[in-house]
Amino acid sequence: MSRTEQLTVALLAVPRVIPLDFSIPVHLLGGQAGYRVLVCGDERDAAAGITPTHPLADVPEADIVIVPGYEEPEAPLPEEYLDAIRRSADRGGRVVAICTGTFALAQAGILDEREATTHWRFLASLRERYPLVRVIENQLFVEHGKILTSAGAGAGIDACLHLIRTDFGEAAAHEAGKDVVAAPARDGAQPQYVDVLTSPRANLSATRSWVMEHIGDPITVQRMAERSNLPRRTFIRRFELETGMSPMRWVVSHRILSARRLLETSDWPIERIAAATGFGTAANFRASFRREVGTTPTTYRRTHSVNGRTPEGLTPDPR
Structure with a gap:
């Protein structure tokens, strides 16, 4: 979207709301110039320190509706909240649930077969x-069409950063993440928890840091295993436990992340970005980028670059 546009976010002050879950979108999305955050609800249901600024009648007109977590999620919410959620989904708005807010979406019936x-x-x-x-089970967040559901408070941060990344690009999400000291680019498929505890010495963070420093170089699973001083199969198992991804899937996701940032902030031609991020040829980069992001590099740059347009001297990608 254009950086001059502003999206309206309706944050529901539901009964029994969990203040931490409520504060996450207030802080992250409220800090973005591209969002206008409205706190919607019935004043009679207001929690301590949370006062609705807009009525529930305004919810269906918002571009994004966020339902924060609330206590006793098995207990039904008032029908007026559910109706606002349904009407928003019916008109094609995006609906986001943080933690137990998913129960409100399910109660409203918009999660059936999703x-x-x-x-x-x-x-x-x-x-x-x-x-x-x-x-x-055991994912940070799940996106199905225009509905996004997430796990506990930490995953709510990831869900909000995902919204910012989708609407305003990787650089904006990175800056928002720095503001709350959040790990960048956590994929929704990463686990909420790991049942097997790993000792600090067995942690593979040093290997992942090495990959990030050499993202443009040829990288293989065997090479990463050797740097970790582990047999290949043991390395793969530990890597998946720590990240929730296979090693090469993690590498590709961070190559895409690096490419997004370069597309947003530099005037480098596609060939240079492809080489710098480890994709090799421009053709391979275009194919991988389209598969992972759903659009071409040049279209992404036109939408998310800092100046909002394709830099001078670059030819739009016809594919």
Whole structure:
């Protein structure tokens, strides 16, 4: 989208709201010039320190509706909140749930036959109460069409950064993440938790840092295993436990991340970006970028570059 546009975000002050879950989108999205955040609800339901500034009637007109987590999610919410969520989904707006806010979406009926997640403590309850929902376990967030559901508060940060990245680009998400000291580019498929504890000495962060420093070089699983002083199969198993991704999937995701930042902030030609981020040829880069991001590098640059247009001297990508 153009950086001059402003999207309206309706944040629901639902009964029994969890203040931390409520504060995350207020801080992250409220800090973005491209968002106008409205706190919508009924004053009679207001939690301590949270006062609605707009009525529920304004919710369906918002571009994005966010339902924060709330206590006792098995207990139903008032019908006026559910109706506002339904009407927003019906008109094609994006709907986001943080933590137990997923229960409100399920209660409203907009998650039927859709994939969704919530905090791991409530997954069994969600599955039992709403059998038509395709519950996804142990992921930070799940995006199905225009509906985004996430796990606990930490995953709510990831979900909000994902919104910023989608609307305003990787550089904007990176700056927002720095503001809250959040790890950059955590993929939704990463696990909420790991059942197997790993000692600090077994942590593979040094190997991942090495990959980031050499993102433009040829990188293989075997090479990463050797740097970790581990057999290949042991390395793969530990890497997946720590990141929730296979080693090469993680590498590709960070190559795409680096490419996005260069497209947004530099005037480098596509060939130079392809080489700098390890994709080799421009053709391979274009194919990988389209597959991962859903658009061409030049279209992405035109939408998300700092000056909002294709830099001079660069030819638009016809593909």
